[in-house]
Amino acid sequence: xxxVSIWDPWLILSQLLTLLCLLYICQGAWLTVFAxxxxxxxxxxxxxxxxxxxLGSANGWAACAATMxxxxxxxxxxxxxxxxxKQCLDFSASVYFLHFLLCCCYKRGMVWGSWGxxxxxxxxxxxxxxxxxxxxxxxxxxxxxxxSGSSADAERDRERRAANxxxxxxxxxxxxxxxxxxxxxxxxxxxxxxxxxxxxxxxxFNV
Numbered sequence: 792x793x794x795v796s797i798w799d800p801w802l803i804l805s806q807l808l809t810l811l812c813l814l815y816i817c818q819g820a821w822l823t824v825f826a827x828x829x830x831x832x833x834x835x836x837x838x839x840x841x842x843x844x845x846l847g848s849a850n851g852w853a854a855c856a857a858t859m860x861x862x863x864x865x866x867x868x869x870x871x872x873x874x875x876x877k878q879c880l881d882f883s884a885s886v887y888f889l890h891f892l893l894c895c896c897y898k899r900g901m902v903w904g905s906w907g908x909x910x911x912x913x914x915x916x917x918x919x920x921x922x923x924x925x926x927x928x929x930x931x932x933x934x935x936x937x938x939s940g941s942s943a944d945a946e947r948d949r950e951r952r953a954a955n956x957x958x959x960x961x962x963x964x965x966x967x968x969x970x971x972x973x974x975x976x977x978x979x980x981x982x983x984x985x986x987x988x989x990x991x992x993x994x995x996f997n998v
Contacts (some may be wrong), residue, residue, distance in 0.1 A: 806872050810886045813868050817861035825853040839897035841908045855911050863917035866922030870930055879923035887916045 814840060822833045831853040836843045842860075845851035865886070869879050891912070894902045 806882065807885055807889060810865065810882060811889050813872075814861060814865050814886060814890065817864045818857045821857035821860050822853060825857065829853065833954065835897075839894050841894055841898070841902045841905070844908045844911060845905070846907055856905070857913050858911050859918070862918040863922045866919040867926055869919070869923035870926045873923070874927065874930070876924045876927035876931060879927060880920050883916055883919045883923060887912060887919075895951050 816839055819833070822831070822837055825831050826833045829849065831850050834843075837854040837857070843851065843934065845856045846855065865884070866879070869882060873879065873882050891902065
């Protein structure tokens with residue numbers, strides 16, 4: 792999992808490039824599935840050409856569907872590449888912004904596209920963010936021990952015994968030595984006289 796607690800530009804750049812490559816791999820895989828299933832085309836323009844995503848054609852529908860279906864998979868990869876729920880929004884927005892810049896480079900100019908292309912990109916980014924935050928939060932909550940099992944009960948018992956020993960001012964060794972009862976009978980004129988000294992609720996000494 793790529794994560795450090797200090798500012799590392801090279802690490803952030805490597806994370807963004809890794810996520811961008813994973814995005815194109817997922818989109819290309821879905822385009823291949825659609826091509827084998829429905830006979831649609833799989834050109835490079837399906838990934839980088841905004842004018843290719845026209846909802847009036849089967850190829851445009853395949854490109855839109857590949858973009859949307861790849862977004863939750865990319866959100867799942869955020870768990871392994873980023874691993875922090877609070878950083879999912881930043882990385883997802885940065886990856887789709889880099890995708891926009893690559894589309895501009897492919898068209899050799901500013902990409903305006905249609906309203907459908909913009910809506911698809913915005914929705915895909917939102918799905919990626921939400922799914923990435925969900926899986927990252929689930930992973931972060933797993934690292935917090937909240938269950939009550941035999942080990943947890945034993946740990947609580949040890950803490951309770953240590954707290955009782957500190958309050959009474961008696962350590963384990965001294966408490967073990969005083970656990971036995973010492974009885975001594977002293978005979979007087981009126982018979983046997985027994986004196987009981989109670990040190991704590993658990994130990995009784997008969998003198």
